[in-house]
Amino acid sequence: MQKAIKRYFPVFVLPTLIAFTIGFLAPFVLGVYLSFCKFTTVTDAKFIGLSNYAKILGDGDFLHSLWFTALFTIVTVLLINIFAFAVAMLLTKNIKGTNIFRTVFFMPNLIGGIVLGYVWQLLLNGILAHFQKTLTYSSKYGFWGLVILMLWQQVGYMMIIYISGIQNIPGELIEAAQIDGANKVQLLRYVTIPMVMPSITICTFLTLTNGFKLFDQNLALTNGGPDKMSEMLALNIYYTFYGRTGWEGVGQAKAVIFFIIVGVIALIQNKLTTSKEVQQ
């Protein structure tokens, strides 16, 4: 059978392979190479070694955005997961209207980041206007504005995943614990949380990478203002490419660093949480 299928390689694999090469492989390889070059378009690249990377170290805005993004990611991962888990716990208690609530909380995920950014800009600027401030008054407002926006968007998504995790816990397990005299806190600590560990793994992974890669919402809500102080990594890289001529190489080097950070986080996080999962 393997041989018969193999003959159909051009039909089965070639279309995807070509698109994958154009859309992913070639840009990636070229991107890594160009991070060591000086260029304005791809064709005039000149190899210059590590000096793009050296320039990054002196780029205060980039270091600020790195710090800003890291802080933002930590805050959102914690808050989103805590809220999503709490809401999921309550919504699995068989209360009336569960389906409607679930529908409402999930809805923001279907609306794109750009649209959401402008929706919240209206609301938050409206509230801040009472205090004669705007979202771009200081980076603090931008930071918490983005946190609120991300909470609003992602709690629903993570909640859905947690709900399915909680519903998959066998009823006997909870009953057995209750018969053994476990109280509510113990039940949560020793039964529910270990049993939904796979969901926790997935949700932390998703919120981590979403936080780190955030772009659209950042662009629409504050556009980095005031003076690049609320600029996150992805937006900083974007403006290095398209806002400063002659800095394309530096932008590409930043992108490589960005990729390495995201990759390392993904690997570490995967190792850490999967080791805590319960074997079923």
Place this chain on the structure above:
Amino acid sequence: MNKKVKHGTLLTVIFTLLSLLYLYPIILVFINSFKKKVYISKAPFEIPTGKMYVGLENYIRGIKQTRLIQAFGWSLFITILSVAVIILCCSMCAWYICRVKTKFTKILYMLCLFAMIVPFQMEMFTLSKIANMLHMGNPWGLVVIYLGFGAGLSVFMFTGFMKSIPLEIEEAAMIDGCTPIQTFFRIVLPIAKPTCVTVTILQAMWIWNDYLLPSLVLDQRKYKTVPMAVQYLKGGYGSVDMGAMMGTLVLAIVPIIIFYLFCQRYIIEGVVAGAVKG
């Protein structure tokens, strides 16, 4: 028992209030879309009455300035075609990877896993240049790029499912004289339908809302997608026409919500299934 019922009612009330609060930002935009533009940033929380009320003026201006109708058309075209192509090509590729065990397929599979963690910024500049060189700055070219970029996740999800299909079914079909292509379309693809639904939902949500990739690749003078049309209103550094912005936002949100209300079961199931495998 009585206490439990009361407890439940209290939670229902709390969640009802919370849901209303959750919907409030969208309701606020809706209210403001009927307001004269100078009042939108001055009095965003007031109901448009008397001289504030402008009827559908904001919507008309929004549609005209952004050419929103065309943007909708292109967004629909790009999303539907991309998802269809992704489903077809990636499921075929995934089956090949599952059934033909060579070094090549192993490497291809590893590359797909790898592609899932690479952030778009890493590819952004080079991809837009390559697309430009290959004259792919049109919706058709964009579909090819989406196939390439979406292949990672889709192939991964399809292989995850197809590994579990018993080999005997396919072997029986082949012995009965099916070619691999017939076997795939008559046996494998129908079995993999749940994965098709999941992949469709995840990819459609991503492609419909994607802003950065199309804005870099497409020739903006000719083609715009909905997120690009919204961002276009922001323009350079000039002041934003808040009226047109509100109208456009409402028009961008409403169709999605209607679509969501009709297909929410599939969407939520798709997200759960996608998360479990991802």
